[in-house]
Amino acid sequence: MLRSLQIEPEKCTGCLQCEMACSYQAEGVFNPSKSRIKIFTFHDEGRFVPYTCTQCTEAWCLHACPVEAIVINEATGAKEVIDDICVGCKVCTIACPFGTVNYNQETAVVQKCDLCGGDPECAKACPTQAITYVDSEHSGLERMRAHAAQNLPQDNA
Amino acid sequence: MKHVIVGAGPSGVIAAETLRKVDPTSSIIMIGDEPEPPYSRMALPYYLIDKINEEGTYLRKSSSHFGNKDIDIIRDRVSTIDPKNKSLNLEQHDAISYDKLLIATGSHPITPPIEGMDLPGIHSCWTLEDGRNIVNKAKPGSNVVLMGAGFIGCIILESLALRKVNLTVIEMGDRMVPRMMDQTAGNMIKSWCQEKGVSVHTSTRVDAIEKDSGDSLKVKLDNGEVLDADLVISATGVAANIQFLDGSGLETDEGILVNDRLQSSIADIYAAGDVCQGKDFSTGEYSVQAIQPTAADHGRIAAMNMAGKDTVHQGCVNMNVLDTMGLISSSYGLWMGIDGGESAKLCDNDRYRYLSLSFEDDVMVGAQAVGLTQHVGVLRGLIQTKLKLGKWKDHLIKDPTRIMEAYLANTQAIGHNAGVI
Numbered sequence: 001m002l003r004s005l006q007i008e009p010e011k012c013t014g015c016l017q018c019e020m021a022c023s024y025q026a027e028g029v030f031n032p033s034k035s036r037i038k039i040f041t042f043h044d045e046g047r048f049v050p051y052t053c054t055q056c057t058e059a060w061c062l063h064a065c066p067v068e069a070i071v072i073n074e075a076t077g078a079k080e081v082i083d084d085i086c087v088g089c090k091v092c093t094i095a096c097p098f099g100t101v102n103y104n105q106e107t108a109v110v111q112k113c114d115l116c117g118g119d120p121e122c123a124k125a126c127p128t129q130a131i132t133y134v135d136s137e138h139s140g141l142e143r144m145r146a147h148a149a150q151n152l153p154q155d156n157a
Numbered sequence: 158m159k160h161v162i163v164g165a166g167p168s169g170v171i172a173a174e175t176l177r178k179v180d181p182t183s184s185i186i187m188i189g190d191e192p193e194p195p196y197s198r199m200a201l202p203y204y205l206i207d208k209i210n211e212e213g214t215y216l217r218k219s220s221s222h223f224g225n226k227d228i229d230i231i232r233d234r235v236s237t238i239d240p241k242n243k244s245l246n247l248e249q250h251d252a253i254s255y256d257k258l259l260i261a262t263g264s265h266p267i268t269p270p271i272e273g274m275d276l277p278g279i280h281s282c283w284t285l286e287d288g289r290n291i292v293n294k295a296k297p298g299s300n301v302v303l304m305g306a307g308f309i310g311c312i313i314l315e316s317l318a319l320r321k322v323n324l325t326v327i328e329m330g331d332r333m334v335p336r337m338m339d340q341t342a343g344n345m346i347k348s349w350c351q352e353k354g355v356s357v358h359t360s361t362r363v364d365a366i367e368k369d370s371g372d373s374l375k376v377k378l379d380n381g382e383v384l385d386a387d388l389v390i391s392a393t394g395v396a397a398n399i400q401f402l403d404g405s406g407l408e409t410d411e412g413i414l415v416n417d418r419l420q421s422s423i424a425d426i427y428a429a430g431d432v433c434q435g436k437d438f439s440t441g442e443y444s445v446q447a448i449q450p451t452a453a454d455h456g457r458i459a460a461m462n463m464a465g466k467d468t469v470h471q472g473c474v475n476m477n478v479l480d481t482m483g484l485i486s487s488s489y490g491l492w493m494g495i496d497g498g499e500s501a502k503l504c505d506n507d508r509y510r511y512l513s514l515s516f517e518d519d520v521m522v523g524a525q526a527v528g529l530t531q532h533v534g535v536l537r538g539l540i541q542t543k544l545k546l547g548k549w550k551d552h553l554i555k556d557p558t559r560i561m562e563a564y565l566a567n568t569q570a571i572g573h574n575a576g577v578i
Contacts, residue, residue, distance in 0.1 A: 040561055049569055051569075063171070063453045064450045066216065067200050067214065068217055068218055087199075087209055088203065089199050089200065089478075090485065091450060092534075093487075093533050094477075094489070094533055097541060098535060099536075099561055101534060103530040
């Protein structure tokens with residue numbers, strides 16, 4: 001069963017525990033700026049939105065890579081960067097239309113979410129379950145249903 | 158079905174792999190004229206600084222990759238094509254026939270019409286062989302003149318500087334990367350390079366190159382200056398490899414003319430990558446983009462159509478990302494803006510930071526960024542999805558850095574979408 005990160009912004013309190021957990025797992029430091037998942041703030045609405053790679057099927061990053069440095073982990077479905085092969089050309093960072101592959105000037109390679117090999121730290125660290133790691137078949141289904149209902153004429157909604 | 162692909166760059170390789178996926182029983186032949194396994198020119202700058210070895214430039218790392226996929230690679234040059242008999246004449250091998258043909262022959266560096274360009278010591282930076290020559294000659298302390306500060310010039314600039322050569326850059330445009338970025342950004346990159354000890358002459362031309370004593374050269378500039386050079390690197394632009402198509406009847410302009418299926422003027426012949434004059438997403442017109450993401454898209458779409466799976470090419474967003482001695486810049490779509498369109502700009506010359514967004518109504522149509530590495534891809538996403546920004550256009554005009562927020566606000570369950578779920 002493939003699993004995905006399910007993100008429910010309405011549950012996010014903006015505590016940044018996910019960013020801390022991610023940066024510690026990925027880089028060995030507590031530094032939100034090194035996190036692969038990011039919390040975006042909307043102060044006017046009082047909202048916080050966690051966002052990271054959706055491991056999309058299209059995988060623009062993977063197809064744009066000129067040296068085969070981004071590969072699919074068959075067990076998790078994650079698109080992973082192989083640091084030793086990445087030359088740091090950054091083409092994937094402009095190819096990803098979601099803006100979730102970033103270049104790290106210190107390491108001179110790109111970085112993106114790799115689902116921590118199937119046990120994502122961000123989901124474990126989230127105290128409000130705004131980030132959960134669920135069966136891919138179910139992620140987004142409720143939202144799709146709600147969105148479809150919203151588009152129905154009022155009488156039928 | 159017999160598919161033949163001319164060219165073994167990214168476009169040809171992706172086309173071959175796509176064909177194998179969607180047309181499993183077909184025969185696939187890929188013809189390349191360089192001695193190495195298919196490699197990436199994009200990786201050459203990193204080879205120049207010894208970050209990777211030659212194998213590190215290879216498009217596919219496993220030596221059995223193409224064999225496993227039953228993709229035959231022939232090392233040869235196509236001399237002519239014969240569309241009437243659906244066959245190709247090769248320089249060394251017997252002619253081969255095809256059912257579907259893909260031309261993905263890429264481009265070559267152009268030689269500017271300057272006296273002395275044929276002297277030894279003048280190289281382009283295009284092939285692995287060029288890379289080896291540059292590595293041999295660009296020794297610490299040697300005088301190197303780089304002609305052209307376009308994308309390729311700028312990207313090898315860092316490699317040369319790291320090899321500790323005395324570097325002088327000559328660009329005839331009024332700024333660096335004039336075809337990729339505006340005055341503000343191009344001049345910002347110029348002063349960054351100058352601060353790092355590279356001599357940059359813009360609005361300057363090379364008049365002639367002459368042989369000096371020994372192996373050294375004299376480079377004469379149109380401002381009267383004469384530079385000593387141990388090595389001259391010519392990076393003054395590229396042109397599509399279409400010469401071999403003369404007399405074939407295939408319609409060409411800057412590149413091979415294609416329709417929105419990447420099909421050429423002759424049925425059963427397709428084109429992809431740098432040699433293909435494909436659809437531009439932003440303008441709707443057909444032009445040669447000569448960039449890696451476009452080569453990848455073309456390869457996949459051409460292959461789908463060759464395999465009989467009708468696939469429309471929606472057009473590629475022209476985009477580039479560049480690292481010039483540690484200053485990272487990128488540009489997308491109609492980065493120069495459009496007549497009557499609004500724009501959002503943020504500029505900090507002292508910190509080398511620049512962000513410029515261009516809009517048509519409330520849709521982003523172009524962008525440029527200097528010094529931004531986080532979430533830059535969303536600029537492509539905002540442009541290519543034609544996302545209606547609504548009030549977020551005004552937010553962006555106030556603070557252009559909020560590009561991710563603008564995207565999320567219009568696509569996630571927040572703000573006006575909060576009721577959904």
